[in-house]
Structures are given as C-alpha cells and as structure tokens.
Amino acid sequence: MHVPPGLGRMAPVVLAFHGGGGEARGYQEYSGIDRIANRERFVAVYPYGTGVLPRRLLTWNAGDCCGRALDDGVDDVAFAVAVLDDLALRLPIDTRRVYATGHSNGAMMAYRLAAERGDRVAAIAPVAGALNVDLPPTGPVVAVLHIHSVDDPRALYGGGLGPPFPGTGVRSVHRPVEDGLALWRERNLCPPVPRGAESRAGRTRTPNEGQTATLLVWAPCATGAGVAVWKLTGVGHGWPGNTDVSMRGDVIGPPTTLVDAAEEAWRFFAGRTR
Numbered sequence: 001m002h003v004p005p006g007l008g009r010m011a012p013v014v015l016a017f018h019g020g021g022g023e024a025r026g027y028q029e030y031s032g033i034d035r036i037a038n039r040e041r042f043v044a045v046y047p048y049g050t051g052v053l054p055r056r057l058l059t060w061n062a063g064d065c066c067g068r069a070l071d072d073g074v075d076d077v078a079f080a081v082a083v084l085d086d087l088a089l090r091l092p093i094d095t096r097r098v099y100a101t102g103h104s105n106g107a108m109m110a111y112r113l114a115a116e117r118g119d120r121v122a123a124i125a126p127v128a129g130a131l132n133v134d135l136p137p138t139g140p141v142v143a144v145l146h147i148h149s150v151d152d153p154r155a156l157y158g159g160g161l162g163p164p165f166p167g168t169g170v171r172s173v174h175r176p177v178e179d180g181l182a183l184w185r186e187r188n189l190c191p192p193v194p195r196g197a198e199s200r201a202g203r204t205r206t207p208n209e210g211q212t213a214t215l216l217v218w219a220p221c222a223t224g225a226g227v228a229v230w231k232l233t234g235v236g237h238g239w240p241g242n243t244d245v246s247m248r249g250d251v252i253g254p255p256t257t258l259v260d261a262a263e264e265a266w267r268f269f270a271g272r273t274r
Contacts, residue, residue: 004041
C-alpha cells in the first residue's frame with residue numbers, strides 16, 4: 001500500500017493487480033502509479049495473488065485464466081472486497097471513488113471484480129488483458145477504459161490460444177478484447193459507434209517509431225458510465241510507459257512511451273464516482 005504524505009480525508013483508492021507470474025512489489029515499481037498517487041492524492045493498493053511460492057510467480061483467478069489461482073478455485077473477488085473493507089478501517093477513504101487497474105492477468109482480475117462486484121468500484125482501466133468472465137446484461141454500471149496493443153504477442157487482442165507461459169507448456173485461451181468491450185457498452189447503454197478522441201504516432205528515429213495509439217470513446221452513455229479503449233499498434237505486451245523490459249523484450253515485444261498507462265488510467269478515473 002502506498003499512502004501519499006499528508007493524505008487528507010476521503011481519499012480515492014486505486015486497486016492495482018499485478019500480472020500473471022509476477023508479484024505486487026515489482027508491479028508497484030514499474031507501473032508508475034505511486035508517482036501519480038503522490039500528485040493526485042489517492043491511495044494505491046497492490047494485492048498479492050496466489051502461487052506455489054510465497055510472493056513469487058503469482059496469479060489471479062480471473063475466470064478463464066490463470067495458473068494456480070484458477071486451478072484451486074481461489075475466490076479473488078472476495079479477497080479484493082476484503083482488502084477494501086480492511087482498508088476502510090485503517091484510512092479515511094472515499095468508498096464512492098474506488099477504482100481498479102491491472103496488467104495482463106491483473107487486467108482480467110480488474111474486469112472480474114467490476115463484473116461481479118460493480119457495487120464496489122466506480123471505474124476500471126485494464127491493461128493488456130481482456131474480460132474473461134461472462135457479463136450479465138444487467139448489474140451495477142462501471143466505467144471502463146481498456147489499453148491494449150493489437151500486436152500484443154501474449155494476450156492476443158483478437159482472441160485465441162496464446163503462446164506458452166515462459167518456461168512452461170501452459171497456454172491460455174484469450175477472449176477477444178472487442179467482444180468484452182461490446183458487452184460493457186450494452187450494459188452501460190452506450191452508442192454502438194465510437195468517436196475517435198485522440199491519435200498519436202511515434203516519431204521517426206525514436207523508440208516509438210512505427211507505433212500508433214488511438215483513443216476510441218463510446219459516449220454519451222445513458223447510464224453516465226463511459227467505455228473507451230486506447231488501441232495501440234506496433235507495441236508489445238508490456239506496461240505502456242515503462243521501457244525497462246530488461247531481458248524480456250523478445251518475449252513480450254516492444255515497449256512504448258506513446259501512452260503512459262498509469263497517467264491515462266487516472267485521467268479516466270478522476271472525477272468518476274460510484
């Protein structure tokens with residue numbers, strides 16, 4: 001948990017779920033969320049998932065994915081709600097301004113939390129991981145900003161059987177990103193056709209050369225809970241805004257700074273209430 005110094009009363013909360021095979025501390029370091037929490041005065045919370053080893057190689061039960069958490073039927077939705085309940089006993093948080101984000105399997109977890117306990121979150125910003133549970137047509141509305149590359153080599157944007165997890169023969173089937181967004185648009189009573197809100201292109205002779213980022217927004221929605229997607233090209237599976245891929249570039253593909261996922265998530269969250 002990261003609490004900005006001198007935090008005032010009724011602070012917003014961002015739940016941040018690490019990726020599959022990762023852990024909370026590493027995600028906290030590479031996501032850049034703490035920096036924004038200090039500036040915008042919210043509490044950032046990084047739960048740990050489940051695995052064979054303590055605090056290493058952890059996953060979330062996000063519906064169709066992933067790993068030990070799925071195999072053991074771990075109730076990670078109940079865990080996330082318990083974390084929020086415990087947090088409310090420790091800090092003066094604003095329970096109407098609770099948000100969730102996550103990377104890869106953590107993005108799927110943010111989706112599942114919103115799908116099953118939309119009464120606890122106002123908005124989510126999943127990154128590089130699609131909706132992996134069935135979404136009933138009715139229920140509490142939650143605003144959604146999805147961030148994903150169509151060239152993601154691991155969490156396939158168009159869906160299908162993904163590659164094996166590094167060092168294993170385990171593979172997961174991914175649901176198409178746009179199928180999940182369509183379900184959220186229907187629940188939130190949004191128009192069927194998006195408007196292009198913003199476009200960015202990587203400059204020549206920079207690490208972003210050949211990359212694009214397009215923000216599509218479905219609005220206005222009758223429920224007031226919008227749906228949007230940052231659709232990237234030429235970008236891999238990493239967290240947008242983080243360029244330190246170390247030795248994993250050949251596994252997850254090219255990084256990008258065209259979009260800073262943490263900044264875009266907060267820009268979407270700010271001002272939204274449940």
